[in-house]
Amino acid sequence: MSPKKIQSFSDIITTSRIIICCGSGGVGKTTTAAALAVQAAHTGRRVVLITIDPARRLADALGLDGLSNDPSRVDLACSGELWAMMLDARSTFDDVIRRESRDLEQQQAILENPFYSNIASRLSGSQEYMAAEKLYELSNDERFDLVVVDTPPSREALDFLDAPQKLMNFLDHRVYRWLVMPARGGLRLLNFAAQPILKTIGRVIGADVLADAVNFFQAFEGIEEGFRQRSVAVQELLKSSSSTYIVVACAHNDTIQEAIYFTEQLAEANINITGVILNRLQPPFGKGSSAASLTAARKADKTGDSAVAVLYRNLAHLRSLSEAQENALKPLLERSSGAVVVRLYQRAEDVHDLEAIAELGRDLVATTTTR
Ligand SMILES: Nc1ncnc2c1ncn2[C@@H]1O[C@H](COP(=O)(O)OP(=O)(O)OP(=O)(O)O)[C@@H](O)[C@H]1O
Numbered sequence: 251m252s253p254k255k256i257q258s259f260s261d262i263i264t265t266s267r268i269i270i271c272c273g274s275g276g277v278g279k280t281t282t283a284a285a286l287a288v289q290a291a292h293t294g295r296r297v298v299l300i301t302i303d304p305a306r307r308l309a310d311a312l313g314l315d316g317l318s319n320d321p322s323r324v325d326l327a328c329s330g331e332l333w334a335m336m337l338d339a340r341s342t343f344d345d346v347i348r349r350e351s352r353d354l355e356q357q358q359a360i361l362e363n364p365f366y367s368n369i370a371s372r373l374s375g376s377q378e379y380m381a382a383e384k385l386y387e388l389s390n391d392e393r394f395d396l397v398v399v400d401t402p403p404s405r406e407a408l409d410f411l412d413a414p415q416k417l418m419n420f421l422d423h424r425v426y427r428w429l430v431m432p433a434r435g436g437l438r439l440l441n442f443a444a445q446p447i448l449k450t451i452g453r454v455i456g457a458d459v460l461a462d463a464v465n466f467f468q469a470f471e472g473i474e475e476g477f478r479q480r481s482v483a484v485q486e487l488l489k490s491s492s493s494t495y496i497v498v499a500c501a502h503n504d505t506i507q508e509a510i511y512f513t514e515q516l517a518e519a520n521i522n523i524t525g526v527i528l529n530r531l532q533p534p535f536g537k538g539s540s541a542a543s544l545t546a547a548r549k550a551d552k553t554g555d556s557a558v559a560v561l562y563r564n565l566a567h568l569r570s571l572s573e574a575q576e577n578a579l580k581p582l583l584e585r586s587s588g589a590v591v592v593r594l595y596q597r598a599e600d601v602h603d604l605e606a607i608a609e610l611g612r613d614l615v616a617t618t619t620t621r
Pocket residue numbers: 273274275276277278279280281282303305307402403529530594595596597598599600601602
């Protein structure tokens with residue numbers, strides 16, 4: 251049986267297992283991710299909201315003292331549950347090592363290795379891989395039916411899609427394979443350090459650092475198969491129909507270009523975006539065009555009704571702003587033709603507490619989705 255076609259944001263929050271919100275800086279990713287999560291919890295789902303963005307804004311808005319790598323329950327009166335957490339890549343990496351190690355000895359050898367400390371927090375892609383890993387863990391956690399992901403404000407926000415593949419490439423790398431090949435009689439380190447090129451590297455980066463690196467790779471031996479299997483599973487999950495991608499954009503040219511960039515990045519990975527949230531828009535002020543309002547203003551001028559003419563001119567101005575925004579958004583809408591689109595208007599105040607987030611969540615599902 252083919253899955254039910256998604257026709258609204260209400261469908262998205264009731265049927266998805268994972269919702270990933272992406273978009274450029276400041277468009278409202280954190281706010282709309284929280285609004286979707288709150289609304290889903292109101293439909294009875296057990297939702298965990300994960301932010302990869304270290305900004306405190308989400309914790310503050312949810313009324314939490316802070317967020318950690320373990321989900322905290324949000325105090326929300328609803329038929330479901332809302333939990334929230336913030337990715338800590340290092341703790342997640344440590345947990346993976348604990349899980350994959352064959353025994354306590356191997357676990358300690360890795361966790362206490364200085365080279366590991368360095369790569370765990372700095373290895374390019376480790377943050378992204380751990381985001382993907384955490385997402386996988388949460389999606390398999392029986393406490394939750396839905397995971398909502400708030401991505402960081404960067405062009406690289408979707409790097410976690412490639413991170414499992416990159417890790418696999420790293421594990422398949424010739425040098426790595428050579429390093430972890432069983433060392434006969436413990437000679438590997440000696441042989442290794444005796445290589446002229448590595449002697450030179452050792453002189454530059456320090457013999458200790460080099461020795462730590464070799465020890466690390468040797469301690470890592472046997473773990474890579476677990477990593478490899480997990481990488482495949484994580485990648486499959488991110489590309490499966492369980493993962494729903496939402497692009498958030500405002501009606502500014504640069505954020506629209508960024509939203510198009512995200513849409514294209516996803517398309518390259520064979521992923522269609524399911525929803526587009528157009529946020530902070532100017533309201534359209536009823537049906538009718540700015541041109542029609544101007545005509546009405548001129549008519550009022552002729553009949554000497556100057557107060558009415560002023561009102562029509564104001565209306566024409568406001569409508570022309572909304573029309574300009576709709577024109578600017580067209581290229582994005584054309585590129586996301588299969589997605590449901592929702593428009594959220596600029597509110598008078600920032601969305602900084604649970605009540606305002608919940609209101610925005612109601613708007614997300616109540617507003618008719620249109621192209
Ligand atoms: N519809 C709206 N009306 C008014 N204010 C809004 C609206 N949506 C978001 N905001 C406000 O805009 C600001 C930026 O929103 P948010 O933090 O959600 O954006 P973001 O995309 O997550 O930003 P960043 O890229 O920095 O992580 C916040 O102060 C938020 O309260």
